[in-house]
Amino acid sequence: MEKARPLWANPLQFVFACVSYSVGLGNVWRFPYLCQMYGGGSFLVPYIIMLIVEGMPLLYLELAVGQRMRQGSIGAWRTISPYLSGVGVASVVVSFFLSMYYNVVNAWAFWYLFHSFQDPLPWSVCPLNGNHTGYDEECEKASSTQYFWYRKTLNISPSLQENGGVQWEPALCLLLAWLVVYLCILRGTESTGKVVYFTASLPYCVLIIYLVRGLTLHGATNGLMFMFTPKVSLLLTNTFELEDGFLTASNLEQVKDYLASAYPSKYSEIFPHIKNCSLESELDTAVQGTGLAFIVYTEAIKNMEVSQLWSVLYFFMLLMLGLGSMLGNTAAILTPLTDSKIISSHLPKEAISGLVCLVNCAIGMVFTMEAGNYWFDIFNDYAATLSLLLIVLVETIAVCYVYGLRRFESDLKAMTGRAVSWYWKVMWAGVSPLLIVSLFVFYLSDYILTGTLKYQAWDASQDDKL
Template identity: 40%
Template sequence: MFGLPLLYLELAIGQRLRKGSIGVWTSISPLLGGVGMASMIVSFCVSLFYNTIIAWVLWYFFHSFQDPLPWSQCPLNENSTGYNEECEKSTPVNYFWYRNTLNITPDIETSGSLQWWLVVCLATAWSVVYICFIRGIESMGKVMYVTATFPYLVLTIFLIRGLTLEGATDGLLYLFTPDWNTLMNPQVWLDAATQIFFSLSVAFGGLISFASYNEEKNNCERDALIVGIINSATSLYASISVFSILGFKATNAYKSCLNQNILTLTNDFEIPDKDITLENYDEWITKLNSTYPDAIASLRECELQTFLDQTASGTGLAFIAFTEAVIEMPGSQVWSILFFVMLFTLGLSSMFGNMEGVITPLKDLNVVPKWIPQEVTSGILCLVSFLVALIFTQGSGNYWVEVFNGYVGSVPLLVIAFFEIIAVSYIYGIRNFSDDLEYMNGSRPNIFWKACWLVISPVMLLTVFVAYVILQIQTHPTYPTWNPEYVSNSPVLLYFMRL
């Protein structure tokens, strides 16, 4: 109710005024220049940590050619007398991510040194962005034919493979089963709004810049509807692919948990091997619980729902949950290569919009003289971005990514979107805007669009923002940390530190 209306609004206003985010809003009112400036700053900040994620993807891609995959087993200790203790306390997948890749520090206050392998990957990522963006929209359009279509090919391959795996049905049931209690949490609605902003690229300013290149009488309403439908269909398509594989991962973890309990029961009660199986496990538990309740109570609790709930999110979904699922699949190297190539192309596509959301507003501000070639402007921006983003290659870099992702790429977008809708609907005027749409599309907007722009969208955005502020006042912000000295029953050595 605010994603699609905002998408339509940005396409229309950019196409009509033929300017970037700052130029558009200052044309409506000089007092609204801050909206465009905010979009530019958010686009720049998001580009910094987004390309860092692409650097991580490159690191995993390079290691995907090893057999076996380096995150499939723990490395030996220094004396080669056993496995690394830190890895054994966690899992090989977590160890490779937190130690081999990030070499993470205990908290955000301990910066650590620059990790040279991440610096190299980050430099490579920014070099690729520069090459693709070297001549702006002219060169970028050709690259996007590949970056926009290749992920569909990989998703289709993963979908076919995922649906044939054991546990895929459980993963899909988990995906489509609503949890109504979760909907009462304002953070969930903020996350949903953030996801819409990122998937549609609204409130970043890049969409306005792209729209300024459209023909003056292009039907932007049709474009908004097509993009919105394709975006929703793609999200559903990708979710089915991902959750079928996560269901497979959870099922394997569930069976592993049961097998550990079976081994414990077999040893403790001297039960003949193979008497207890996965099929008759519940019968044995019921039987032994009547006479040895304490022994049964000490067993590890094995619930498939629990393992599904433990599925990681954000960067953890790609670098922990999915990589752990991949090593269980035959031909794991091939699946890993395909997965990280897909992530690379997806990340690259997102970077184009973010970069356009920075360069075009800079031109609107006349910060960049017109005689400077596009190649030089793009090069300077990429170089400056690379130097600033070196903070993410420190030992504490992942913590800074979490902070940027949690605060730069969420609430500011909510505020920007709110003021964009208010600016067009009430300052520029819905009647003037309707006249512009009639000029471009050949028809005035219907009652649905007007209701969204005038009431529904701003009220929803304001409600989510107020609820989030109230939630933040009542709680303390936290971030997950890796602490090898802390050992719990969970295989993931994480606890939450207050900011």
């Protein structure tokens, strides 16, 4: 007899799980950059439109498929059609790629969190040179926050061709990060369900604290006006960020309260940018990714009163955001493996979880090398963008035209007790697939027109990125 699949303890726990996974590091380091780069309020207009016509319908679709099939990604799509097993496999592969590099951010957050208890903060001042006659030359040419990030944390090499060796301090932090992930997923839903209460709620508490503090700083009014005032000339700019959450939403296997994970994601992206706007003097140049998370934010934090407290809060928030995303990513890999009778008959779930974490940790050591940050940027930019769009497109077409929209509608009515609104059917059958195709063509043409792909490297002689 097939073992019953573990369920969430209550609906609230499921909602927290959705929020924990949908709100990730991109809300802190990518959305603020895009919002500033594309005119503040001008960016919010297309963003909210895409959230309504693309993000929410696709999220609902994935959750409904998971609830109906009650299997991992491979099993769910194989149930719809044996020819669609590859969709589930592709989802697992993309989640594996994301897990390989994503947890290194948690390792860096641990590193900064440990140093946040020092007074003064180690990135607030430049260190002395070897003979103690002045400050380190590289630090003086750049800034103390840049020096601490590129030299003390990464010990970065001049280029991608010079990989260098594994840096033992980030490597130990990466081991710690994967150990935390393993402990959180050890008992499956039983242990993960307790963790998501913290990973979903604590970041909002910290963001609200930062928001209140940011609104009291000089330039807050100007920043808010910039953010919420649309510039008509910029509304034609094409930009869109597709959340990684579509890959693992089917593993959550519930459909009620699906909107709870869409709206918190929106607000958690706006909150950090309101904070950024209030720190106007620190953000005169738009920057994204690790540069925003570990340089610009730390530059702002070091100038605050009781900077150690603000630093601890900030990096603890990053850890919670990163951990929540890692739980979802890891679940996307583990669920199909534990569903496999061949694997589960030979290994207990705890061993499978340990092997997945161990393999990812071993591969992730590449990102702790001297050239690791370059590899991180490459994976972050190209590992999942086009493939994710293609996967979601195939999923939407499969549900509407292979499984059948009317059949899917009947399933939803049986599960929820309510008829499906015409809005969702129109989005699933027509609008969402057309938009995904448009985005896919846009990204593909952008890659082609870009020509030779480039990356930014740190030049120690000039103390700047090239």
